[in-house]
Amino acid sequence: MRLQDYWGIGPKTSERLVEALGTERAVEAIESADVRALVDAGLHRGRATRILRRANGEAGMDVLATGDARSVYDDLLGLAADAALTAHAADRIRVLTPLLDRDAVEERLDRVVAARDAWSGLDEADREAVADAFAAYDEADGSDLAAVETAVALREAGLTDGPFADVGALDGDRLRDAADALADVRGSIDPAGDLGGEDIEIASGADAELDRLREQLSAARDLADSAFDVLESVRDGSLRDFEALEAATIEHVARETEVDPATVRSAAPDEALDAA
Template sequence: MRLEDYWGVGPKTSDRLESALGREGAVAAIESADVRALVDAGVTRGRAVRILRRADGQAGIDALATRDARNVYDDLLSLASDRGLTEHAADRIRVLTPLPTVEARRDRLDRILAAREAWADLDDDARDAIEATFREYDVAGETERAAVRAALELREAGLRGEPFDALAEADPDALRDALGALGYVDNDGSVAAGADDRLDSLRSRLDTAKELQSGSFDVLETVQSRGVRSLDDFRAAFVQYVAQETDLSRGEIEAVAAEDARDATDFVSASLRALVEDLEADVAAREETVAEELRDRIWAARDDVDLAVEAVDEVALSLSLARFADEYDLTPPDIAETGLAVCGARNLFIDDPQPVSYAVGDHELACASGPTPPVGDRVSVLTGANSGGKTTLLETLSQVAILASMGLPVPAESAVVGRFDSVVFHRRHASFNAGVLESTIKSIVPPLSGDGRTLMLVDEFEAITEPGRAADLLNGLVNLTVERDAFGVYVTHLADELSPLPPEARIDGIFAEGLTDELELRVDYQPRFGTVGKSTPEFIVSRLVANARDRAERAGFEALAAAVGEEAVQKTLSDAEFVD
């Protein structure tokens, strides 16, 4: 397969990958979603993530049928990757995509739940030790040697359960033996410092000998300053001085001392040159021997090392996702074939949100807190107060659907999530022209008209065309959703203008209840099922009246108050304990 056949890999990226990894290595890195390999090859991290998402999960990305759905997906993975124990684990989280089968989703969910349970069973000291282990693994560059060290330390941390069984498969004795060899020998046979004491000693002596050779005139002066009177005395003083400086024996130095030097200068120069050459040969021979020994030790433990590397990366991923679930109090959804239902769902992008319960389709949930949503309605039309949280509810439902599609736990007390082939989430866009209307229809209708099951989460069509025609379009979308056996939630302020809905659809409402003492809108974000919500403009006008900065401005807002109902405005201000 050509590298350029992969999404996002152009000629320049292809050349860069092939130069660094070779064609087969680059293909293997892409197919295994190895962000680390692509980044090391010179591809930016963001581009590597985009390439690998498409390569490993094209169908999953395509299931996120609108830009708004993909934005929610990106933001969710950003939150999750922030809990990554290693950079590689964070990268692997960033390339997660919706999984194609219910079985795959359940399998991943089971692994995460097992990891979360194991994480919860650890005390603070054990958690700190594990986090420190992975930090050191990261700092060390996630090398094989660092992975083996991490595997041994994780075994000692007492992690138990299915996600960590792989740690026990590698022989700890083999890993300990390999630990002393890994990272010390390169492919070219060069051996790093610290691998062998004798080799380190020889290298140290060689370095000293080279320094003496480069300063041979200083050596000559030092030896002569010792008051030597004959050539034999000079030779003996030279041998003694070099032995002291290099930690070599006198015999080793005498063995390379020049025999036919013309004078003292020639003697020092020739002797030091011979000493360096002799030590270089000794270093090369010892390095070759040590390299062979190290390779043998690594080869003997190769299977265990490979197990350790894979296990450490898998444990890092599982624990990272477990930490994400723990941080946001996520729970496992019931993965079903159809429908979407939640009890006590929370929006992950909002601080301290009010939990809400909602559903479209069949379910068997019984909400412990709040009302249990109706059963059986394939479509709902959500109405209600301005700034009442309708769009937030759509976003919350999209978060639940997308997380569940990736086999991840969701932000709800309980949830049932069906298998959707397409998720259409469309926010309100405040542009009122034919171009926006056309592009919106082109983005949301094709997924609904195509094969497969679609979840429609669409916000305020009236924001992009005149209300009367928007109501007609919304009726058409509701009917099409029912006809296509899809599921949908449509937000609108046009409930009174809609034609009668099909039996499979219902209308729900969100209600504002007044203003707080700080003149903030007080809303019950939990929808009331089967009830049309009110826009309650009197609450908004009341706040404008209360916050008016001068007499003329206030007079204008009071004129609006008269239009929407002055009595209602005055009651709102009274309830909020506003004092003029």
């Protein structure tokens, strides 16, 4: 689907979204009502909200036939959004549209009531713990680590059933392991495996094997930047042919980088061309 097929997205907005997110990610953000993604791409929050409402509930919005009706509806959602614990939750509230199906209306209401009852059942200390966890989530711009730490906080506060059943189904030990691992990750990990154009970086000291490979890579790059020095190091009067020179070079590279000689040999070119 073309971005300009969505209500409120013209050529300039489409160009901005493609430049910031790419077409596929922009469409995904619209279809999933991701306000933050559109705002981060440069759209005003109010405009992003209107676009997402139309994209995900146009029939419901048509029920609000007058400007006054839409204004009252916006005010109601604004009041609800003001009570949200996170900016993300507030955004999700603001993009809600009227439902036309009675069963869907009752299901949404049941979820809201269940969440209210779960919150009312917490003591003051647990409420503060949950609020602090969600505040940290917002401050971290909804990072992967913040999401995991929020889930841990919810479990520790006893929010594991009703609207929080998905959190309750998670393994607590694995969540803590994930938090420890993500603390060393820089960048966002897409569940689908798409890095979205961003590099994922693992901090030094997080994994011994990765650190070893980094050191080998650094040593190999140093050798690549000083190829003539390498040649001088391995060349002596006993090297009479190319095979001997190649073997000596592989041995030297393996020794300097601590890479297995077989690995070095497999990366070596089959033939050497003298461009001089």
